[in-house]
Amino acid sequence: MTEVVAIDVGGTHARFARARRQDDGTIALDDPVTLHTADHASFETAWEDFRARCGGSVPRAVAVAVAGPVTGEVIRFTNNPWIxxxxxxxxxxxxxxxxxVNDFEAVAHAVAIAPAGQFAHLAGPEQPLGRPGTISVLGPGTGLGVAHLWRGQDGSYRVQATEGGHIDFAPLDPIEDALLARLRRRHTRVSVERVVSGPAIVDIHQALAAMEGRPFSDEDDVAIWSRGLAQTDILAAAAVDRFCLSLGSVAGDIALAQGGFAGVVIAGGLGLRLRDVLPRSGFASRFAAKGRFEHLMRSIPVKLITHPQPGLLGAAAAFFSQQDSE
Known part of the structure; x- marks a missing residue:
């Protein structure tokens, strides 16, 4: 098979696109169709919506990237109710x-095959990701996805899905201590996903407001992100900066845990929105601030994948990789 429907299902959106493997081995994606998961009762009804939009004619092969563990007879999503x-x-x-496949397993496949021109430099030495070894891949969205890939001397690669977004959050200063205390009042255990994900900006913003003695409203994350990135609200901007610090800390921890010394890649739509913010923030200093391993951390190239749909590209790549191995 040379054509497949690639699907990337997250907590908020489900994206569908036809994908073709071309004669040179590269993968071409059609324009994606994006559906809101909240608008559909199930994955199957969303599929019917997509197929209808295609006039009823779609390839008879499907590659699905899902935001959650791919195990057992039933797959449940971490941040949406579909089964x-x-x-x-x-x-x-x-x-x-x-x-x-897991959604960040798919993103890791995309990282493995994307050309150098589809990566923006964030921190560390400004060099491509081509050297052998392990590359850690993570990205904040509705949750926090984490995976890694290993590349051999011959250019071959293997991908491993993880649930690294659910490791414990470790505060590093009094502001993060206050944020952790606030989150502990609602959650028995506070994972890094509670701090480093799109919706987490609400708790960060409210924690900063409480420290300042300011009132805060029950705004959603979209409003806070918009004001913070636009620099039109000083407290929202401070929340975005704090988010970047925490993302740097978590990315460094993931690299240490996985041995991701060949590189670290930030992915996802929120990562793209932070493309110009991360290099100016404290992200790089927090990434490297690992005590006795600071010198090692500063030797790791940290990139942002700029492909607009790495989940779809990676789902298709995973499909063709599995097909080739049989």
């Missing part, structure tokens, strides 16, 4: 071949 039953899906979708 997948892989054994039943081929018949439900009327397809001949189905591949399901």
């Amino acid at each position: 997948l039953r892989p054994a039943q899906l081929p018949a439900a979708l009327n397809v001949d071949r189905l591949v399901i």
Whole structure:
């Protein structure tokens, strides 16, 4: 098969696109169709919506990247209520071949095959990601996705999905101590996803407001991100800067845990929105601030993947990689 429907399902959006492997081995994506998960009762009804938009004609192969662990007979998403039953899906979708991977496993596949021109430099030495070894991949969105890939001397690679977004949050200063205390009042255990994800900006903003003795409203994360990135609200801007610090800390921890010394890649739509902010923030200093390992951390190139749909590209790449290995 040389054509597949690539699907990337997150907490908020489900993206669909036809993907083709071309004669030179590269993967071409059609323009994606983006649906809100809240607008559909199930993955199957969203699929029917996509197929109708395509006039009822779609490839009979599907690659799905899902935001959650891909294990067992039932797959539950971390941040949306849909449920997948892989054994039943081929018949439900009327397809001949189905591949399901974790969403950041897919992004890691995209990192492995994307050309150097689709990466922006964030920190560390300004060099490409081509050297052998492990590359850590993470990205904040509705949650925090984490994976890694290993590249051999011959250019071959392997990808490993993880649930690294659910490791414990470790505060490093009094502001983060206050944020942790605030989050502990609602959650028995505070993971890094509670601090380094799109919705987390609300708690960061409210924690800063409480420290300042300022009132705060029940604004959603979209409003705070918009004001903070536009620099039209000094407290929202401070929340964005604090987010960048925490993202740097977490990215460094992930690299140490995974041995991601060949590189670290930040991915996702929120990462793209922070493209110009991260290099000017404290992200790089927090990434490297690992005590006795600071010299090692400063030797790691940290990049942002700028491909507009790495989840879709990676889902297709995972499909063709699995097909080739059989």
